[in-house]
Amino acid sequence: MSPARAAGLKRSSLALNGILAELGGAVVLCALGLFLCLLAFTLARRLP
Amino acid sequence: MIVKPTLEDARLILSYTGKVVIGVAALLAVPILAALAAGEWDCLVYFSLSLGLSLAVGFLLAALGATDRRPSWMHGMVTAGFSWLVVMAVAALPYWFSGSYLSYLDAMFDVMSGFTTTGLVLIQDLDHAAVSLNMWRHLLTFVGGQGVIVLALAFLVKDSGGGYKLYVGEGKDERLFPSVFHTAKAIWKISLVYLAIGTAALWAAGLAIGLPAGSSFLHALWVYMAAWSTGGFAPMSQNILYYHSALYEAVTAVFFILGSLNFALHHAVWSGDRKELYRNIETASFATTLSVLTLTASWSLSRLGVYPSLAGLVRKAFYQLVSAHTTTGFMSLYPRQLALEWGDLALAAMILAMLVGGSACSTAGGFKGLRVGLIWKAIVQETRRMLKPPSAVFTQSYRYHGKRILSEAQVRSASLIVLMYVAIFFLAAAAGAACGYPFLDAAFESASVTGNVGFSIGITVAGMPDFLKVVYIFNMWAGRLEFMAVLATFAFVAAFFRRKRA
Numbered sequence: 001m002s003p004a005r006a007a008g009l010k011r012s013s014l015a016l017n018g019i020l021a022e023l024g025g026a027v028v029l030c031a032l033g034l035f036l037c038l039l040a041f042t043l044a045r046r047l048p
Numbered sequence: 049m050i051v052k053p054t055l056e057d058a059r060l061i062l063s064y065t066g067k068v069v070i071g072v073a074a075l076l077a078v079p080i081l082a083a084l085a086a087g088e089w090d091c092l093v094y095f096s097l098s099l100g101l102s103l104a105v106g107f108l109l110a111a112l113g114a115t116d117r118r119p120s121w122m123h124g125m126v127t128a129g130f131s132w133l134v135v136m137a138v139a140a141l142p143y144w145f146s147g148s149y150l151s152y153l154d155a156m157f158d159v160m161s162g163f164t165t166t167g168l169v170l171i172q173d174l175d176h177a178a179v180s181l182n183m184w185r186h187l188l189t190f191v192g193g194q195g196v197i198v199l200a201l202a203f204l205v206k207d208s209g210g211g212y213k214l215y216v217g218e219g220k221d222e223r224l225f226p227s228v229f230h231t232a233k234a235i236w237k238i239s240l241v242y243l244a245i246g247t248a249a250l251w252a253a254g255l256a257i258g259l260p261a262g263s264s265f266l267h268a269l270w271v272y273m274a275a276w277s278t279g280g281f282a283p284m285s286q287n288i289l290y291y292h293s294a295l296y297e298a299v300t301a302v303f304f305i306l307g308s309l310n311f312a313l314h315h316a317v318w319s320g321d322r323k324e325l326y327r328n329i330e331t332a333s334f335a336t337t338l339s340v341l342t343l344t345a346s347w348s349l350s351r352l353g354v355y356p357s358l359a360g361l362v363r364k365a366f367y368q369l370v371s372a373h374t375t376t377g378f379m380s381l382y383p384r385q386l387a388l389e390w391g392d393l394a395l396a397a398m399i400l401a402m403l404v405g406g407s408a409c410s411t412a413g414g415f416k417g418l419r420v421g422l423i424w425k426a427i428v429q430e431t432r433r434m435l436k437p438p439s440a441v442f443t444q445s446y447r448y449h450g451k452r453i454l455s456e457a458q459v460r461s462a463s464l465i466v467l468m469y470v471a472i473f474f475l476a477a478a479a480g481a482a483c484g485y486p487f488l489d490a491a492f493e494s495a496s497v498t499g500n501v502g503f504s505i506g507i508t509v510a511g512m513p514d515f516l517k518v519v520y521i522f523n524m525w526a527g528r529l530e531f532m533a534v535l536a537t538f539a540f541v542a543a544f545f546r547r548k549r550a
Contacts (some may be wrong), residue, residue, distance in 0.1 A: 018318035019245070025325050026305040030298065030334065033366040036342045041358050044350030 053122075053544050056115065061127045061540075063113030066106050068131040068196060069138055073102035078187050079142065083180035091180040094145035099326070102138045109134075122536065128197055129537030132525060135196055136160050139188060146181055148172050150510050153517055158185070160521045163192035164528035165203065165411055167280020167377035167502020168520070170510045174285040182283050186270040192528075193277025193307065193411030194239055198232045213299045222316045238314045239276065245273035246303045252298070257293045275300045276307040277411045280377025280502030287379045294359075297367055297380055308334075308374035308406030310418075311383040316449060329446045330407045333421035337404050340371050341397040345369055348393035368503070373401040377502020387489055388503045395505075399492055402499040403473060413500025413527055415469040419462035421446065426459040468531045472523050473498045479519045480507060 076099040083092040109323040119127065136159045143155035154170040161168045162185055171177065171185075192400045224231045254264030268281055274281040284290035288297060306314075313331070316324045325331060345367045355361040364381055371378045386395065405414010429444040436442070444454040473494050480490025485507055493507040508520070526534045 015241070017320070018314070018322070019241070021100055021317055021322045021325060022306055022309070023302060025331075026302040029338070029370075030301055030366075032335070032339065033342055033370060034362050035373045036339055037346045038358060038360045039368050040343050040346035041361055041489065042173045042348050 052546060053540055059113040060117050060119055060123050061117050062109045063115060064127040065131040065134050066109030069106035069134055072135050072139055073099055073106050075187055079184040081182040082183040086179040088180050089176045091178045095142050098141040101141055105120060105138055108350050116169040125533045125536035126540040129529060129533035142184055154510055156520055157517050160524050162188035164500045164524040165189055165193045165277045165279040166500045166524050167285040168508045171233055182270055183280055185510055189281050190273035190277050194235055198235055224312055234315060235311050241278055246276060250300050253299045255295050256295060275303040278304055278307045278376040288326055289380045294363055300378055301370055304374045308410055308412040310407040310409045327447045329421040329448050330417040332416035341401050342366055342369050345394040345397040352391050354389050364520030369401055372398050372503055375405045375499050375501045383504045383506045388480050395492055399495040402495040402501040415466045419466055423456055425454050461550055465530055468477040472526055476519050476523045479516060483513045483516050498527045500524060500527050
């Protein structure tokens, strides 16, 4: 049994938490992409 | 050599194939309703005609094969492989009747592209296609993402004993519940909840960029279906470039990233185990390969000066790369820009991203992050073995819904599947080159069909050689079913028609 299920949370609230966690994860991945593009962009301009 | 199958084996396979065909025929109710609502009376006629023909084929197969026997592994695998081919021929009927395709082969190519969530198209004049036809195209890709057989299992086949064998044959091997019937239902529940959320989000994004309310809703529904199933279809021939909107691109990216995650991972996170999201070997593998390839492609594009601003680089380089890596195939540039502007290194990064693909047991294609992770762990294990004394005993573990120990069998299976992906990728690339296309272009298009991605560098058009269309259909089919069902189908047919030895 997962910790949240053990704590007695309702099934519906669990799904909502899960959806928010997944949406957050996808946004974090996009933010990582933005950072990596910035890094590559800066490196490509600085290097001879 | 396998045991020569009996007529009874063939009947069992026909029976299950018939059930899958009936399931797909039932889906035709959706475009029929759309045709009624939109007043597209000619479409109503050819969708109804297709429904009648498909049901006839389905019931005929089911009746021919009626038997009480339960399927074995061989039956499950061959049914999965064979039913995808029959369904391709049946679902192409409305495409063919619509007159939007130059040949029946083109119509079947588009069905296979939709069902395998590839996203390449040969349709003529897509920008003016009927609402009901677009509904059918996107429904095919949405259902294909979940799995045609998962659909049949969830709603038609309640016999869970044999159902699991069909389910595995379709390239999914995670049981979220002990019963495969409940697993198939859980997969549909996750997809339908996200269907509501994703369509609402894209509808709002469409309104924000000035699309009329009705048109914005339809675009949102269709684009969402293609994003979640990592399909890559869009109602306009310019694909996502049509919207010219960073907001639209960002929303689609979020949903195709979610679509490329393992259904078992969705289920775990929805049940409260959020840590699995970043501990899982697949998400770690996906984030790592995506980061390395993003850095490589953006560095190369920046050096070439293709995108002079950071915003342009993110919107073009990162978006195409994440779209390729999740095997979605949404494009926010013209196909020929890839060939003429991007340069060899960025294209190589795209090819690798397309071949690696998303997660196992997801809507994505490619040889999957799980197998990359397992092979990486095996390389680490072998290196450790070389550096330690011969008598040392150690195990290599990985996190995949809890801690697991890496086994020889897992590594062998992962390596074989990756090897087969690479083999058919090279064969289709060679076929493209033999038809006169530059090798890098042929390799790009081959990676796109093999990984069920849908990016095109300009080769996939209605005028391409028929031979290449057949090769691409084969690669889409074999890549989606992860070979086992395809190999089983060929072995079954060969053994069935083999002469008895005296």
